[in-house]
Amino acid sequence: MDHDVVAKLRKAGLRPTRQRIALAKLMFGKGARHITAEQIHGEALSGNVRLSLATVYNALNQFTAAGLLRQVVVDPARSFFCTQTHEHHHFFYEKTGRIEDIPEDMITVARLPEPPPGTSISRVDVVVRVDG
Amino acid sequence: MDHDVVAKLRKAGLRPTRQRIALAKLMFGKGARHITAEQIHGEALSGNVRLSLATVYNALNQFTAAGLLRQVVVDPARSFFCTQTHEHHHFFYEKTGRIEDIPEDMITVARLPEPPPGTSISRVDVVVRVDG
DNA sequence: GTGATTGCAAATCTTTTGCACTAAA
């Protein structure tokens, strides 16, 4: 419902505008998603939500900065935004360019190296590339 | 020496042109490197090797297709090419945008998930992001 | 010679930005 999404945006310090509400409903309304700005923009237009691609980029970046989304880097050509904000990993289908979550407990990274002095690890990403 | 590089290119099925030889010497002449097209182009020009950025992109892509280089995807803004072609992983320094190898035996990925039916794993990349 | 390769500039693509306009509080 709108209420959830509005509350979510408010809590993140983002003013709940028509565009942000619509995007948030698309992003968070149907489980885990991995989607590009272009794709979400297309979905919005299909659903009769009129908004510009620039606004989509701005909103997705703001959501990411606020911790509502995560950016997944697997494809040099474009950025995917992912609705799972906790530590988890990904399958990347090289043929189709699709991304899929790997349940966090399916992968164990043992013996992580020490980060260089003066730094700390902010995140560990595992990408399993699949030729499908 | 030139001979090594020429042989390497020939074996990869690439005609050893002046430009490809120069690039190969820069890439493979000083141990493991992680470098962008822009950076290598700059190095070449500094070393009085005249070649266009377009040719650098073409050559690096050909080297990658031939298995001489690997592309590392960590930064949505640009592509890094890496001279280590065997399985290994990376530190990514978020502040400086630099990449560094993690010796392969420093990380152990336990319990890799099964790839979806009909596919096989082509590669596993681990990126340790560091806030330095 | 002949076919592969290069260079340049133009084209493409994704993402960001400037600024006048609109909407939320």
Add this chain to the structure above:
DNA sequence: TTTAGTGCAAAAGATTTGCAATCAC
């Protein structure tokens, strides 16, 4: 009102491409 947010079109980057000139064999 007042300030944040939006749209558009233009700008900015990175990378690719078309085609005539050039080079390797």
